[in-house]
Amino acid sequence: MSVKVWVAVATALLAVLLVPPLLTPGADSGETNQVRALRVLVPNAPGGGYDITARTAAKAMEDADLLRNAEVFNLPGAGGTVGLGRTVGERGNGKLIMSMGLGVVGAVYTNKSPNSLLDTTPIAKLIEEPDIVVVAKDSPYTSMQQLVDAWKANPGTVTVGGGSAPGGPDHLAPMLIAKAVGLEPKTVNYIPFDGGGELLASVLGGKVAFGVSGVGEYRDQIQAGTLRVLAVTSKDRIEGVDAPTLQQSGVDVEFTNWRGIVAPPGISPTDRAKLVEVFQNLQKTPQWEEALQRNGWTDAFAPGDEFGTFLENENKRVATVLKDLGLA
Amino acid sequence: MEQLLDGFATALTPTHLLLAAVGVLLGTAIGVLPGIGPAMAVALLLPVTYGMEPTGAFIMFAGIYYGGMFGGSTTSILLNTPGESAAVVAAFEGNPMARKGRGAQALAAAAIGHFTGGIIGTILIVLLAPFVAKHAVDIGAPDLFAVMVLAFIAVTSVLGASRIRGFASLLIGLTLGLVGLDEMTGQQRLTFGSLHLADGIDIVVVAVALFAVGEALWVAAHLRRKPFEPIPVGRPWLSKADLKRTWKPWLRGPVIGFPFGAIPAGGAEIPTFLSYVTEKRLSKHKDEFGKGAIEGVAGPESTASASAAGTLVTMLTLGLPTTAVAAVMLAAFQQYGIQPGPLLFQRESGLVWALIASLFIGLTLLLVLNLPLAPLWAKLLRIPRPYLYAGILFFASVGAYAVNADIFDLLLMFVIGLLGFGMRRYGLPVLPAIIGVILGPAAEQQMRRSLQLSDGSLTGLVNSPMAVIIYVVILVILFFPLIKRFLPKPPAAAEPEREKVDA
Numbered sequence: 094m095s096v097k098v099w100v101a102v103a104t105a106l107l108a109v110l111l112v113p114p115l116l117t118p119g120a121d122s123g124e125t126n127q128v129r130a131l132r133v134l135v136p137n138a139p140g141g142g143y144d145i146t147a148r149t150a151a152k153a154m155e156d157a158d159l160l161r162n163a164e165v166f167n168l169p170g171a172g173g174t175v176g177l178g179r180t181v182g183e184r185g186n187g188k189l190i191m192s193m194g195l196g197v198v199g200a201v202y203t204n205k206s207p208n209s210l211l212d213t214t215p216i217a218k219l220i221e222e223p224d225i226v227v228v229a230k231d232s233p234y235t236s237m238q239q240l241v242d243a244w245k246a247n248p249g250t251v252t253v254g255g256g257s258a259p260g261g262p263d264h265l266a267p268m269l270i271a272k273a274v275g276l277e278p279k280t281v282n283y284i285p286f287d288g289g290g291e292l293l294a295s296v297l298g299g300k301v302a303f304g305v306s307g308v309g310e311y312r313d314q315i316q317a318g319t320l321r322v323l324a325v326t327s328k329d330r331i332e333g334v335d336a337p338t339l340q341q342s343g344v345d346v347e348f349t350n351w352r353g354i355v356a357p358p359g360i361s362p363t364d365r366a367k368l369v370e371v372f373q374n375l376q377k378t379p380q381w382e383e384a385l386q387r388n389g390w391t392d393a394f395a396p397g398d399e400f401g402t403f404l405e406n407e408n409k410r411v412a413t414v415l416k417d418l419g420l421a
Numbered sequence: 422m423e424q425l426l427d428g429f430a431t432a433l434t435p436t437h438l439l440l441a442a443v444g445v446l447l448g449t450a451i452g453v454l455p456g457i458g459p460a461m462a463v464a465l466l467l468p469v470t471y472g473m474e475p476t477g478a479f480i481m482f483a484g485i486y487y488g489g490m491f492g493g494s495t496t497s498i499l500l501n502t503p504g505e506s507a508a509v510v511a512a513f514e515g516n517p518m519a520r521k522g523r524g525a526q527a528l529a530a531a532a533i534g535h536f537t538g539g540i541i542g543t544i545l546i547v548l549l550a551p552f553v554a555k556h557a558v559d560i561g562a563p564d565l566f567a568v569m570v571l572a573f574i575a576v577t578s579v580l581g582a583s584r585i586r587g588f589a590s591l592l593i594g595l596t597l598g599l600v601g602l603d604e605m606t607g608q609q610r611l612t613f614g615s616l617h618l619a620d621g622i623d624i625v626v627v628a629v630a631l632f633a634v635g636e637a638l639w640v641a642a643h644l645r646r647k648p649f650e651p652i653p654v655g656r657p658w659l660s661k662a663d664l665k666r667t668w669k670p671w672l673r674g675p676v677i678g679f680p681f682g683a684i685p686a687g688g689a690e691i692p693t694f695l696s697y698v699t700e701k702r703l704s705k706h707k708d709e710f711g712k713g714a715i716e717g718v719a720g721p722e723s724t725a726s727a728s729a730a731g732t733l734v735t736m737l738t739l740g741l742p743t744t745a746v747a748a749v750m751l752a753a754f755q756q757y758g759i760q761p762g763p764l765l766f767q768r769e770s771g772l773v774w775a776l777i778a779s780l781f782i783g784l785t786l787l788l789v790l791n792l793p794l795a796p797l798w799a800k801l802l803r804i805p806r807p808y809l810y811a812g813i814l815f816f817a818s819v820g821a822y823a824v825n826a827d828i829f830d831l832l833l834m835f836v837i838g839l840l841g842f843g844m845r846r847y848g849l850p851v852l853p854a855i856i857g858v859i860l861g862p863a864a865e866q867q868m869r870r871s872l873q874l875s876d877g878s879l880t881g882l883v884n885s886p887m888a889v890i891i892y893v894v895i896l897v898i899l900f901f902p903l904i905k906r907f908l909p910k911p912p913a914a915a916e917p918e919r920e921k922v923d924a
Contacts, residue, residue: 297739
């Protein structure tokens with residue numbers, strides 16, 4: 094009995110001690126531009142926006158021989174701030190990057206996260222996706238002006254649906270619009286849905302007066318004519334969507350959802366330069382171009398410091414909106 | 422019809438058959454293993470399938486989805502550790518059956534249930550896809566809230582012998598369900614400032630903790646005083662009496678599951694629970710519920726698979742994912758440049774019909790695979806109890822950890838496990854707590870959403886015909902005992918009125 098137990102304990106210990114090192118990939122040789130054994134943290138669940146961006150980018154980079162043995166893993170929670178906490182905690186680790194986007198900026202405030210995105214090392218902004226203001230085809234609103242008039246007259250009953258929780262992109266966009274047309278953000282009746290899909294059903298069924306969400310998921314419905322787009326939130330019109338920009342409709346708001354990559358704080362300048370370079374090279378690969386095309390993403394590459402400045406500005410903008418709402 | 426036959430022609434090519442087989446095998450394995458759900462599996466496989474043509478990839482994904490449903494109930498029944506939320510209800514009756522030595526029958530009833538539910542669900546996809554696409558969006562928050570109220574009424578039938586203890590347990594569940602960031606306003610509730618609690622507590626963690634960990638601790642506390650006997654393993658096949666009790670639940674499952682899968686925010690948890698209480702109400706063996714009634718396995722499992730089929734309908738025709746797996750599959754479609762939605766059936770009819778045909782094939786493969794395995798799986802319970810429970814704890818821990826690779830989840834599971842132990846010690850049934858965690862957040866969300874839609878007016882709760890109908894049904898159920906008094910008595914009052922349930 095006791096011998097058996099000891100053998101079992103010893104085997105278990107050996108397994109625990111030996112297996113993980115055997116599974117970890119080898120060290121970086123440092124000779125070429127190729128980055129090895131990079132770990133990509135995705136702070137939301139499989140299938141989410143950051144996940145698809147990370148996996149698509151990692152795949153394109155591996156195909157182009159920019160990366161080897163990259164591992165994409167998910168650490169979802171609290172709108173991405175659990176993953177952010179981990180990234181900030183891995184100070185100096187040049188082998189970890191996090192896929193993130195505008196949603197994380199707001200989540201830092203709503204979740205009262207102790208870590209800020211400004212603590213991280215910005216690597217690159219990758220893509221942008223404009224939001225659209227959308228209604229069902231039998232909605233009484235046919236133009237942004239009409240909608241704004243009705244909304245200002247009665248903000249309570251003109252309900253807004255969005256695919257993200259308070260603090261997320263679909264929540265920020267209508268709040269910015271409200272502010273621009275002179276509505277108090279607090280009076281906006283915003284109804285959060287679990288992603289653009291669930292929102293779609295409510296817009297189609299006329300449950301909400303209008304919806305605000307990313308254009309990607311809705312292209313088909315727009316084409317089929319079951320949805321009517323009143324405005325796009327980006328600076329320019331979008332190809333394939335017959336709608337003016339907000340500015341063209343007299344609402345002074347420019348808003349795009351974006352995604353990018355950050356690394357832990359305090360990584361060495363060499364590591365940082367290498368990571369920025371890898372993403373710079375990614376831009377030139379046909380695999381990435383094809384991926385952008387396929388997913389309907391707009392290329393919005395901004396390397397290192399440029400992304401850092403952008404991040405700071407976005408952080409300020411989000412904080413202002415959320416403070417008005419008492420969320421930050 | 423012709424298109425469906427074409428679909429079969431595509432799906433029956435050797436490559437596609439092989440992919441379907443790989444899919445169902447992987448799916449079953451993933452379902453059995455704790456921690457990785459079908460959503461995760463499909464996400465991990467996405468890059469691998471890049472090089473494949475889309476039809477083959479989707480045939481495999483569909484196999485994984487259905488396979489996960491089959492496999493998920495296996496651990497739920499045998500080890501009381503559900504691997505994913507759709508399989509939680511399977512543990513209610515399945516595990517007591519397994520402990521009585523009827524594990525093989527429970528597994529067989531579950532497997533056939535999944536098969537019937539899946540097949541009927543898939544037939545409904547073929548027949549009803551356009552109809553569902555048109556009407557799924559008409560169902561809104563007030564209707565869903567009415568269904569939640571109905572579900573809460575149904576909870577009373579699982580409260581157990583002592584109402585007070587039952588309600589106490591339900592309240593524990595509702596409280597656990599409150600934890601997290603309030604989705605409507607972004608305020609923190611009961612998170613104690615911890616980011617890990619901001620998303621709330623996962624239903625699988627609660628179920629595994631209350632069922633498996635609580636149970637293991639309970640057994641550990643009592644094992645020394647009790648004689649040491651392994652769990653019996655009885656006859657492997659379903660008897661005629663079993664079949665007589667299960668065929669109706671199998672057929673009733675899709676009626677509940679399919680519509681729930683198809684509507685936004687439906688999922689599998691609430692329909693499986695509703696199926697469970699329905700079977701309990703309709704069963705002639707009410708006294709067996711809680712101690713291993715086969716109807717309580719057959720109905721919910723059939724419901725679970727049918728809801729998976731319903732999910733596919735809304736995903737294909739509206740581009741609207743109602744579950745995590747559907748969301749990942751949607752992403753997969755987009756990777757291939759295919760946008761599911763109203764135009765999919767015209768644009769990619771070849772792919773869609775091949776996918777539907779492969780669902781039939783996949784389900785058949787799954788049944789063939791799982792039925793003979795049932796008695797083998799059931800033999801697992803022959804392992805002496807100390808080792809068995811050590812194994813259960815191991816699997817439960819791996820599962821809780823693997824979901825997010827986060828030690829916090831593991832600690833959370835053991836804390837809730839201790840709570841489960843305490844509940845057993847003081848005779849609180851575990852079932853109402855689980856139901857509270859499932860129903861509480863869903864009901865709150867739908868109610869607040871309805872009220873927000875109507876700008877705070879209470880009429881917003883009853884402004885749709887479907888909601889009104891459901892409320893009338895609820896009133897009839899509530900006042901039925903009163904109405905019954907004025908009705909002529911049935912000839913033979915053989916049915917015992919007292920309900921005894923111990924979860």
